[in-house]
Amino acid sequence: MPALTDSRIYKWVDERFKINDLVDYLSQKGVPQHRHYIFYYFGGISLFLFIVQVITGILLLMYYRPGADTAYESVQFIVANVSFGWLIRALHSWSANLMVFAVFVHMFSVYFTSAYRKPRELTWLTGMGLLGLALAFGFSGYLLPWNELAFFATRVGTGMAGALPVIGDDILIVMRGGEEVTGATIGRFFGLHVAILPGLFTVLLAAHLVFIQRQGMSEPLGWQNTTAAGRKMEKFFPNFLLKDLLVWLIVLNVLAVLAVFFPDGIGAVHWPLGVKADPFAPPPEVIRPEWYFMFAFQALKLLPAHVGFVEGELFGIMVFGLGGLVWTLVPFLDRKSHTGEINRLFYAFGWLVLAFILVMTVMGYFWE
Amino acid sequence: MIRSKHLALLLGLLALSPLVFGQEDNCVTCHREFEDEQTGPSHMFVRDIHAQKGLGCADCHGGDTAAEDMEDVRRAKNYRGVPTHRQVPDFCARCHSDPAYMHEHNPSLPTDQLDKYKSSVHGQRMFRERDAKVADCISCHSVHEIGSGLMPHSSTHPLNLPQTCGKCHADAEYMAEYGIPTTQLDDYRQSVHGIALLERHDLGAPACNDCHGNHGAAPPGVTSLAAVCGNCHVLEAGLFKGSPHQEAFSQNDLPMCESCHSNHLIVETSDIMVGSAEPAVCVQCHEPDDGNAGLQTAMSISTAIKELRLAQEEAGKILAEAGAKGMMITDEEFLYKEVNQALIQARTQVHAFNADSVMAKTTEGLTKAETVQTNAASLIDEYYFRRKGLGLATVFITILAVALYLKIRRLEKNQ
């Protein structure tokens, strides 16, 4: 195959933008080969799923109408009357859930390989920002069909924000666009979901990707201690990229199968359109948040009414806040990893958090 | 220290207190002291509509409200006391049949109740037979807590009325000497009207008085029954009137509507009521080869309706299957409702006892049912099409993936 640098298009671009140095630098980029290699794919999978979300989201935008009188009907219209509307909607729902899952796997794999250590602190911080935005995407998007399921989940979710001291009530009113969840809430969640969050996400994502390209793939701890022969590297361009593409193809096919066979979700992770939201109707027996919020929901349910002199729910939120802060600042707290050594304390903390999330999630679905 | 000056002032104020605090009705003051709180008139009367209109004990019973002793009360010229059973209608009518008087208190109330009562079975037995057990005003309206029939707690409110009539009419022992059945209340409660009114609180459904009248209560006569039912069931009554049954029934003195539908135990109609064999009601009069086309017509009607009903069920099944497969069926459900509408209209047409008019409606319904079936079937086809489409896309993607994999392998080998 002729080299990229020989092609006419390349010469045309290089003449104008002097990209030779950049291309030279990028062609040196390597991917370390080791037993945790498979986790390198999850960042790319998250990115792919985000791209799917943007495309399907833009398509849905053509027919979705925000507003208490029109939202539900427009989604029903998309699913029933628009050609392949059922497919675009199912893809959007599945891709959203898979993306959050991929992002969590990506985050935990980065954590457990201490890839956040110097010099990649900012990559970790931008990543945490992206995680927060992804969850915000999920929460805001969930309300948009304005069905019973979403209405009550949103009411409970925003209600928890109101539990914060001092600022809680104001935050709740700003989130809901009023005291209650109404069409006004749809308005601002919609603006958030299609304009504000995509803008912020794109900025953070661009930074995240630029950092990765500049610094290359993180090596596992103790990589430098292996022999030169043991340190196998694979070229990023074109080898890893093509493999990434292959993985994306497989993920695309999995998405398509899920969308066709389980358009309304599977098992407890269910999102049928159901009935339209009625603010005056009594809440259904079981109100569930999306699965990725379930662990927090369940944990808060288990807390007693009061812990000491602090209200139970508030205590829970504070603990989560503190935990989240520690997790976000881990590159600066875990000094040991800078020297390339495994930090057993932070390792244990990571497993604790993972176990907590898994147990709480399972409990939330199966334990009554 | 209490000076005599102060004492005089105090006594003076006490004497004048009635002027300050309003005339005290001594009837109420005295009677309240010894009457039971639940059942004593002086306690109950505050709930009565007459009290709310500003009337007091003396306005009905006469007497002097200022008197402090019963003897003084009885001595008053206008004292009427407690009326006997026979006297009650006239007692109430003293005001209620006086248009001039009623005009001052409630101009919209009719004043013909006594006249109507006199024409009713109750009134006839009261005045002609001197029946001591028959209903008078207070039997239905209660006494001392009379409420307008629009008020939910009133004994004459539609939701309470069947119970009020049933106080006598459902009491077999009480009614034993009159020779009329006492099953009406029970029957009514099981009927569509009773369930609609008493369970669903649908005030559009008739209570006893809507068919029997209230003050002029009398069972509708054989000839007027159709007119009574026809007040709501206009189409059925109209069709019946134009049907061959109208003459046949009136000639044979058969009660219309009731002969097939009963009077109190009117149950939900079903398609098995029309036909040429039991349990159809047609065979009550018609026999095969009796000279008219009765049973033949019944058979045609029954067949037509059955055909539509089956088509409706079939359409419903396919529609449910499409819905269960996750397809959106709102448009088809809309059309499905129209099939039901056609069925209702066909069943109404039964009362013309003419197979052609019924079949006109069933044909309409059959066409619509067919459309529903076709549309639902195509939705199910779409369901399978999606899977085939996915299969094809999967084949393409797999080919691409395999080719890509081989390409990668080749690349690595060459490096």
Place this chain on the structure above:
Amino acid sequence: MNQQKSTRRKFLEIVLGGGALATLGSILYPVIKFITPPAAAEADPSQLKLDFSRQDLIDEPKKARYFKYGKDLGIILLTGAGELKAMAATCTHLDCTVQHRPDLGIIWCSCHNGKYDLDGKNISGPPPKPLAAYKVKEVGDAIFVSREEA
């Protein structure tokens, strides 16, 4: 041997290219069909254009026609004075379909003799509530119906 390799390589390139095109096709086909607007342009339009004219109503024996508005059935009628009025056609008693009675100047439900005036107000019989009224606008020959503001 080199020829074999070269033909195999060419074959792979062709399959790769073909597979890529086919996959792209199976992605683009649903997308293009999706952005093509369906027959019914909107779920519940704020304004509905009726596919018949005033003259069609004049020709109707009962001077009225039914139409589908979103999920509901509506009725539009011509009053004696030549005015167009439209409202929901489902009786508020037990959901039968009402009809226009130009001979009586009312809207009538044949199920239990419920009566509404021509503005949809329930005036007699079992119906507990009025029929939801729609706004009617005539633009040239076309008739537009929209829901009343709450």
